[in-house]
Amino acid sequence: MRKTLFIVASGLSGLALAEGVDGAATAWMLVSTALVLLMTPALAFFYGGLVRSKNALNTMMMSFATLGFVGVGWALLGYSLAFAEGGPWLGGLGHALLKGVGLEAKGEIPHLLFMAFQGTFAIITAALLTGGMVERMRFPALLLFLSLWGLLVYAPLAHWVWGGGFLGSLGALDFAGGTVVHINAGIAALVGALVLGARKDYGRQAILPHNVPFTLLGAALLWFGWFGFNGGSALSSGALASLAFVNTLLAPAATLVAWVLLDLLRTGKVTAVGLATAIVVGLVAITPAAGFVSPLSALVLGAVSAFPSYFFLLWRPKTRLDDSLDVFGAHGIAGTTGALLTGLLAEKAWNGVADGFLFGNPVQLAIQALAVGVAVAYSALGTFLLLKLVGLLTPLRASPKEEGLGLDVTQHGEEAYVEGEGAILVLSEASPPALKPAGGKA
Amino acid sequence: MKLIVAIIRPEKLQDVLEALFRAEVRGLSISRVQGHGGETERVETYRGTTVKMALHEKIRLEIGVSDPFVRPTVEAILKAARTGEVGDGKIFVLPVEKVYRIRTGEEDQAAVTPVQ
Numbered sequence: 001m002r003k004t005l006f007i008v009a010s011g012l013s014g015l016a017l018a019e020g021v022d023g024a025a026t027a028w029m030l031v032s033t034a035l036v037l038l039m040t041p042a043l044a045f046f047y048g049g050l051v052r053s054k055n056a057l058n059t060m061m062m063s064f065a066t067l068g069f070v071g072v073g074w075a076l077l078g079y080s081l082a083f084a085e086g087g088p089w090l091g092g093l094g095h096a097l098l099k100g101v102g103l104e105a106k107g108e109i110p111h112l113l114f115m116a117f118q119g120t121f122a123i124i125t126a127a128l129l130t131g132g133m134v135e136r137m138r139f140p141a142l143l144l145f146l147s148l149w150g151l152l153v154y155a156p157l158a159h160w161v162w163g164g165g166f167l168g169s170l171g172a173l174d175f176a177g178g179t180v181v182h183i184n185a186g187i188a189a190l191v192g193a194l195v196l197g198a199r200k201d202y203g204r205q206a207i208l209p210h211n212v213p214f215t216l217l218g219a220a221l222l223w224f225g226w227f228g229f230n231g232g233s234a235l236s237s238g239a240l241a242s243l244a245f246v247n248t249l250l251a252p253a254a255t256l257v258a259w260v261l262l263d264l265l266r267t268g269k270v271t272a273v274g275l276a277t278a279i280v281v282g283l284v285a286i287t288p289a290a291g292f293v294s295p296l297s298a299l300v301l302g303a304v305s306a307f308p309s310y311f312f313l314l315w316r317p318k319t320r321l322d323d324s325l326d327v328f329g330a331h332g333i334a335g336t337t338g339a340l341l342t343g344l345l346a347e348k349a350w351n352g353v354a355d356g357f358l359f360g361n362p363v364q365l366a367i368q369a370l371a372v373g374v375a376v377a378y379s380a381l382g383t384f385l386l387l388k389l390v391g392l393l394t395p396l397r398a399s400p401k402e403e404g405l406g407l408d409v410t411q412h413g414e415e416a417y418v419e420g421e422g423a424i425l426v427l428s429e430a431s432p433p434a435l436k437p438a439g440g441k442a
Numbered sequence: 443m444k445l446i447v448a449i450i451r452p453e454k455l456q457d458v459l460e461a462l463f464r465a466e467v468r469g470l471s472i473s474r475v476q477g478h479g480g481e482t483e484r485v486e487t488y489r490g491t492t493v494k495m496a497l498h499e500k501i502r503l504e505i506g507v508s509d510p511f512v513r514p515t516v517e518a519i520l521k522a523a524r525t526g527e528v529g530d531g532k533i534f535v536l537p538v539e540k541v542y543r544i545r546t547g548e549e550d551q552a553a554v555t556p557v558q
Contacts, residue, residue, distance in 0.1 A: 206493040208486075273488050317490040326489060 020105035028237035029109045029117055035228025036120035040067055040127045042225055046218025046276070047131050050325050053210040054406025055135045056416035062130035062142060069143055070126045070150040074119040081155035083118065088166040091159045108236045117232060118162075122154050124229075125181045129383075131325030132189025135207075136199050138398050139411040145390045149188065153382035157184055157375060172371035173346060173354060173364070175244065176233035178288025178339040179375045186332020187379040189323055195387045196396060198322035200403050212272050219276035223252060226283045230290040243350060244290035247298035248283065254302030255282025262310050277330060281309045284331050285338035289345065292353065297345040305337045336372050343368030443538040443554055444512050448503040449477065449531040450523040455501050461522035462505075465514040468556040470505040481529035500531065506541055506554045 017023060044063035051059045070078075080095035095101050098115070106114040126146045133142070160167040161174050174180060201207055209215060230248040234241035259278030263270045285305030286298055293301065313329045323329070343365035346356035355361040390396060402410035409415060450458055455472070462470065476497040483494040507515050516533055524530055543553040 206491065208491070208493065209488055267487065269487070271487055271489075277489065314490040 015103065018104045018110065020108070021103075021110055022108040022236070024238070025108035025236040026110060026113065028241060029113050029232055029235065032228035032232025033113065033117045033120055035225045036117065036124065036232065037067070037225075039120075039124050039222055039225035039229065040064070042218050042221030043124065043127050044218070045214045046222060046280070047134065047325055049211040049214025049216075049218060050209045050273070051134055052207060052406070053417055054408055054415075056210060056408065057414055058139065058407035058411050059130075059134045061139065061412065062134065062137075063127040065139075065143060066123045066126040066130075066146055066150075069147045070123045070154075071119055073147050073150045074122045074155075075115070078122055078151050078155040079115050079118065081151060082122075082158040083115075083163045086159065086164070088164075088169065089160075090156055090165075091163050114235070117235075118158070121177055121181060121229075122150050122158070125154055125177075125185050126150050128181070128185035128327060128331055129188040129192060131327040132191075132193040132323045133196055134324045135407065136196055136398055136403055137192075138395055139407070141390055141394050141396045144394065145386060145396075148386050148390070149383065152386060153188065153379060154180075154184065156382075157378060160374070161371070167371045167374060170367055170370070171354065171364070172367050173292055173342050174288045174339065174371065175291040175342075176230045176287045178284070178335045178342070179371050182284045182287060182331040182335030183339065183372060183375045184379045186328045186330070186335055187376050188383040189325075189327030190321075190332065191380050191383040192387065193321060193323040193328075195384065195391075198320055199324065200400050202322045203320065209273060212276075215276045216272060219279045223248075223279055223283060226287075230287060234291055240291050240351075243295075246295050247286050247290045247293065250295055251286030251289075251298040251302030251305075252279050252282030254299045255279070255285065255306045258303040258306035259310060262306065277309075277313065277326070278306060280330050281305060281334040284334035285341070288335070288339045289342040292342055292346040292351045292356075294345075294347055294350050297347070301338065301341045301345060304341065305334050308337055309333045339368050339372050340365065443509065443541055443550060444507055445536040445538050446503070446505045446507060446512070446515050446519075447534040447536060448505075448519050448523070449475070449479075449500050449533075450503065450519070451525070451529065451531060452499050452501050454523045454525070454530075457522040458503065458519055461518035462515065465518040466556070467505060467507065467511060467515045467518065469554070470503055472504075473502050475500050475502045479529055479531070481527075498529065506538060508551055508554045511554075 017026070040063050044060040047063060048056050048060040075098055077096055079098070079101070080093055081091050084091040084094035086092035101111050101115050103110045103112055105111070126149055129149070130142070130146070158180050159165040161172060161180050162168060172179070199207065226248055227245055231241045231245040234244055256275060256278045259274060259281070260270050263274050282302045282305060285301055289298070289301055309329055312333050313326050316323065316326060316329055342356065344357045346354055346364060347359050348355045354364055357365045387396065398407060398410060452474075477500050478496055478498055481498065483496055484498070486493050486495055503519070505515055512535060516535065519533055541550050541553040542548070
């Protein structure tokens with residue numbers, strides 16, 4: 001009877017799981033995909049809180065826009081460039097326009113779901129890098145840049161590590177994107193900050209976060225989403241996902257403790273922006289290692305990774321380098337720390353894949369260092385060329401006047417915190433004046 | 443008639459309002475202002491950026507009073523707003539040329555008399 005019902009039910013839906021697809025794995029991956037997607041609006045809150053109120057919407061929109069512009073590009077072309085059959089350098093066009101991406105098994109889950117899960121990674125990576133360019137970049141230029149960046153910088157790097165490319169073949173370990181996501185975004189933000197130049201007030205005026213509770217909210221939602229980011233990177237439910245999940249709990253906890261103690265010993269005060277940053281740094285650092293190291297190693301990795309980022313973040317504002325939201329300090333440096341510590345702490349006993357330096361395989365550390373170097377070089381070069389290209393087509397940078405007024409009003413015609421008083425209702429059918437670029441140089 | 447302008451600490455506003463009420467001073471307006479009167483700077487840190495917050499939040503009270511009320515008003519504020527630390531604020535007593543009550547058109551002394 002039960003069997004009949006099942007057949008009737010699946011007959012009604014017209015769909016059944018393909019051969020080799022596991023129901024539990026699929027369920028977890030559906031949830032993980034949604035969790036990773038949530039990280040991008042979470043990042044909008046994290047970043048949005050750190051800027052001045054006149055740029056709050058613009059900064060949040062930079063993240064939100066990637067949900068569409070990078071997401072659509074991924075489905076149309078990016079997924080194919082990263083994961084279709086191809087050579088060591090690039091995937092092919094075999095899956096362009098989602099051709100051949102159906103409900104058949106890809107590992108234990110439907111191929112279509114794998115594509116979607118990977119798409120959420122491309123989206124958050126592009127959103128992360130915007131932190132180096134906030135409060136000064138013209139929004140239309142940003143949309144064009146991010147759309148191209150998702151296809152030409154993110155997708156090839158994803159192919160090299162995860163899609164059958166040369167770094168994966170060499171044995172580079174990157175469980176959930178230390179190299180592909182975080183080093184890549186950190187370097188791109190650094191290059192973006194250098195190409196655009198510092199904000200006009202940078203170094204002359206104290207530029208302070210306008211809503212630190214937003215930043216804490218963003219950190220909380222990022223951590224929540226990160227369970228899908230790392231746990232889902234097992235591409236299955238079960239043992240490996242559990243290991244990655246627990247490591248995602250423990251490493252940032254250890255980073256938080258180390259960071260708070262550093263703050264306390266150095267100044268006697270524990271700052272909220274610092275604590276929120278520590279959570280992100282710990283999450284970034286465990287990302288490449290999540291499924292490769294023991295939970296105890298995750299604690300060590302989390303605590304150790306606090307140090308390089310903490311001291312870099314102290315030093316960076318004293319320079320002319322206006323990586324405004326410290327994407328390089330938080331993601332680039334912690335991603336590198338995590339990738340190298342993966343080469344040190346990986347344990348075959350836990351992952352069944354490879355040992356690290358401390359467990360008798362010194363070569364792994366060298367491979368990790370090579371992968372870091374390749375990611376840094378490619379991300380820097382690709383981002384630089386793309387920014388120059390976009391800059392030829394449309395001004396990258398808002399004019400000093402627009403920057404002074406704030407990008408919320410000048411780019412979006414909206415304000416985050418509207419007073420309303422004194423606003424006069426215009427009752428006219430006329431459309432608003434056409435958009436004309438009034439950009440400065442760079 | 444005088445206009446009494448007092449700059450006080452925000453955390454002392456409630457005490458001052460109560461003291462003025464007990465002194466039977468009615469009719470005042472307040473505004474939030476920023477300023478400093480030589481108190482030590484407050485230091486804040488956002489990641490690597492350390493800033494000195496030179497301006498402090500203050501409350502400005504404006505009270506128009508008839509001459510017999512000047513003394514009680516000033517004394518009420520002096521007593522209620524004082525902590526003894528730097529930054530307690532100032533009271534200014536200014537001459538007033540004319541006062542009108544908008545509702546009735548009453549002038550001067552009648553305009554600053556409490557409403558019956």
